[in-house]
Amino acid sequence: MPDIIQLLPDHVANQIAAGEVVQRPASVVKELLENAIDAQATKINLVVKDAGKTLVQVTDNGIGMSPTDARLSFERHATSKIKTAEDLFNLHTKGFRGEALASIAAIAHVELKSRTAATEVGTRICIEGSKVVSQEAEVVAKGTTISVKNLFYNIPARRNFLKSNPVETRHIIDEFHRVALAHPQVAFTMTHNGSDVFNLPESNIRQRIVNIFGNKTNEKLVPVSEETEIVKVSGFVLKPEYARKSRGEQFFFVNDRFIKSPYLHHAVSSAFEGLVKEGTHPGYFLFLEVEPTSIDINIHPTKTEIKFDDEHAIYAMLRATVKHSLGQFSIAPVLDFNKDAGFETPYEYSKKSPVAPTIEVDRNFNPFKSGGGSKGGAYTGYKEKSAGWESLYVGLKDDFEAVPSTEAASQIEFESEEVTGRMFEAGETETAQISFQLQNKYIISPIKSGMMVIHQHLAHQRVLYEEFLRNITVKEAVSQQLLFPLEIALTKPDLEILRKVKEQLEHTGFLFEDFSEEKISISGIPVGLNNSNAGAVLEQLITDIRDDVPDAGFSLNDLLAKSMARAMAIKSGTSLNKEEREHLVNRLFACKEPTVSPDNTPVLITLDVTELEKRFM
Numbered sequence: 321m322p323d324i325i326q327l328l329p330d331h332v333a334n335q336i337a338a339g340e341v342v343q344r345p346a347s348v349v350k351e352l353l354e355n356a357i358d359a360q361a362t363k364i365n366l367v368v369k370d371a372g373k374t375l376v377q378v379t380d381n382g383i384g385m386s387p388t389d390a391r392l393s394f395e396r397h398a399t400s401k402i403k404t405a406e407d408l409f410n411l412h413t414k415g416f417r418g419e420a421l422a423s424i425a426a427i428a429h430v431e432l433k434s435r436t437a438a439t440e441v442g443t444r445i446c447i448e449g450s451k452v453v454s455q456e457a458e459v460v461a462k463g464t465t466i467s468v469k470n471l472f473y474n475i476p477a478r479r480n481f482l483k484s485n486p487v488e489t490r491h492i493i494d495e496f497h498r499v500a501l502a503h504p505q506v507a508f509t510m511t512h513n514g515s516d517v518f519n520l521p522e523s524n525i526r527q528r529i530v531n532i533f534g535n536k537t538n539e540k541l542v543p544v545s546e547e548t549e550i551v552k553v554s555g556f557v558l559k560p561e562y563a564r565k566s567r568g569e570q571f572f573f574v575n576d577r578f579i580k581s582p583y584l585h586h587a588v589s590s591a592f593e594g595l596v597k598e599g600t601h602p603g604y605f606l607f608l609e610v611e612p613t614s615i616d617i618n619i620h621p622t623k624t625e626i627k628f629d630d631e632h633a634i635y636a637m638l639r640a641t642v643k644h645s646l647g648q649f650s651i652a653p654v655l656d657f658n659k660d661a662g663f664e665t666p667y668e669y670s671k672k673s674p675v676a677p678t679i680e681v682d683r684n685f686n687p688f689k690s691g692g693g694s695k696g697g698a699y700t701g702y703k704e705k706s707a708g709w710e711s712l713y714v715g716l717k718d719d720f721e722a723v724p725s726t727e728a729a730s731q732i733e734f735e736s737e738e739v740t741g742r743m744f745e746a747g748e749t750e751t752a753q754i755s756f757q758l759q760n761k762y763i764i765s766p767i768k769s770g771m772m773v774i775h776q777h778l779a780h781q782r783v784l785y786e787e788f789l790r791n792i793t794v795k796e797a798v799s800q801q802l803l804f805p806l807e808i809a810l811t812k813p814d815l816e817i818l819r820k821v822k823e824q825l826e827h828t829g830f831l832f833e834d835f836s837e838e839k840i841s842i843s844g845i846p847v848g849l850n851n852s853n854a855g856a857v858l859e860q861l862i863t864d865i866r867d868d869v870p871d872a873g874f875s876l877n878d879l880l881a882k883s884m885a886r887a888m889a890i891k892s893g894t895s896l897n898k899e900e901r902e903h904l905v906n907r908l909f910a911c912k913e914p915t916v917s918p919d920n921t922p923v924l925i926t927l928d929v930t931e932l933e934k935r936f937m
């Protein structure tokens with residue numbers, strides 16, 4: 321019998337390999353985007369036609385390729401990213417198998433244009449079904465553009481196997497999200513059939529999430545952060561009330577690579593146990609950083625599954641960290657599962673000018689006289705305005721009543737109750753009696769479970785933000801007339817930006833006399849502003865609008881309110897007297913969401929007595 325084994329020709333081998341790497345247009349998107357990241361691009365553009373079936377094109381401004389490298393890049397196992405087997409265990413790049421371009425070129429019409437910084441002229445190569453059709457020098461931009469046309473043109477079975485355009489587009493967008501989320505410091509755009517789908521400026525991770533998933537997402541994020549010897553975790557989980565029936569936004573990244581891990585997913589889900597409804601899935605964007613040597617990415621051709629050395633430890637740590645973040649967050653007394661934290665519902669119309677909430681305290685109540693005073697006398701003033709908040713304070717009274725009056729005196733000196741006890745006896749408002757200011761920056765106040773630290777600048781931002789938002793929505797604000805109109809010179813683009821929000825600005829109290837080519841003239845400003853800072857507030861606003869990409873009218877209002885609140889809030893370093901502190905704290909707790917600033921940073925933290933006790937051990 322003659323020998324029958326023969327080596328497969330390269331193009332056949334490549335086609336077979338392609339089956340593993342390239343399942344659909346989205347796979348091409350992933351490989352090309354990752355190559356651009358590995359090439360240190362800071363700007364990456366993705367162009368897609370017909371759900372990627374006709375064209376997937378990625379342009380980057382990365383390091384580019386020399387003519388020789390450009391040609392070699394299409395060879396199988398051709399990679400610049402590893403040299404030895406050991407390198408496999410210490411990976412810092414997305415790619416390393418040297419298979420993607422070879423695979424793609426085996427099953428599509430591919431055009432590559434590339435140039436490095438070292439040369440004036442670049443290279444253009446066309447390949448069809450692994451055959452180089454042309455290679456020539458061409459003047460091209462620095463970086464690389466790879467266009468993949470007519471995917472699976474030579475494998476009709478696979479081409480027919482592709483799903484409908486909406487489904488394939490969905491897959492492409494998923495891949496785009498994964499890479500874009502892992503690299504917020506890189507600017508991305510995506511267009512599909514000529515229209516813009518995403519335009520993501522370089523930003524931080526929080527902004528990137530918001531830019532991708534919409535402005536409302538910002539309010540839903542709970543920060544997660546922890547570092548141990550084996551892993552560093554950062555990112556966000558979505559508040560439990562936003563858990564969804566369908567698997568929604570669930571992202572794990574390990575060393576900036578998107579991965580799928582049912583095991584780690586379980587860790588996060590179990591941290592949400594009891595907080596989300598049965599059958600709903602919490603959302604998360606979690607970034608794990610580990611030693612590259614402690615993971616194996618090599619177990620799947622698409623590299624979305626990896627193996628950790630310390631899987632169990634990471635599981636436990638992740639679960640605890642997410643739990644902790646949720647716990648910290650749930651100090652939020654307004655954690656009301658039915659409440660929509662979004663901004664669809666405009667603020668209720670209220671004719672009356674805002675009134676600071678008052679607190680009624682039973683002046684006759686003395687916690688140290690058992691049975692003394694009437695129950696429930698305190699805090700009724702809060703109830704209407706900020707349901708739930710008072711729970712932080714309310715139990716105090718019961719605690720005291722539980723202490724027999726004879727023993728009380730001897731315990732007072734050693735227990736924190738003493739301070740809070742006074743607060744009841746003295747009457748007035750509790751914050752007035754017991755708050756003080758630290759470093760002209762924080763307001764400190766005891767609460768039932770320990771103490772509360774309020775960041776004055778952020779607290780004021782929250783207050784102003786809700787006020788502005790209300791004014792803009794209700795279209796009714798108080799304006800202070802200026803004796804002499806204030807003139808501000810602006811560039812044309814800035815003026816255009818301002819023109820877009822003119823109406824909303826008027827609802828906050830601005831009055832414009834003139835809105836001409838290169839200047840504006842202001843005859844009235846919102847209460848709280850003055851001549852000297854009005855200009856700065858507007859400038860801040862213009863910058864904020866320019867940097868953001870407001871999509872709907874409502875998020876523009878949101879942005880406006882945020883920007884003005886930020887510019888006008890009392891700064892850290894401002895000394896506040898007792899009345900001012902009291903006023904601010906009361907206004908804060910009359911807010912819908914007193915615990916976070918408009919940008920979603922915590923406004924206050926609480927320190928548990930138990931935590932304090934631990935520190936004295």
Ligand code: ADP
Binds near residue numbers: 351380
């Ligand atoms: P891998 O990424 O696993 O190395 P690929 O087939 O994806 O394999 O790419 C092969 C090689 O081509 C890469 O190692 C890299 O040197 C080069 N390359 C691919 N895409 C780019 C790009 N956008 N910019 C610069 N070089 C690139």
Ligand code: MG
Binds near residue numbers: 351414415421
């Ligand atoms: Mg690659």
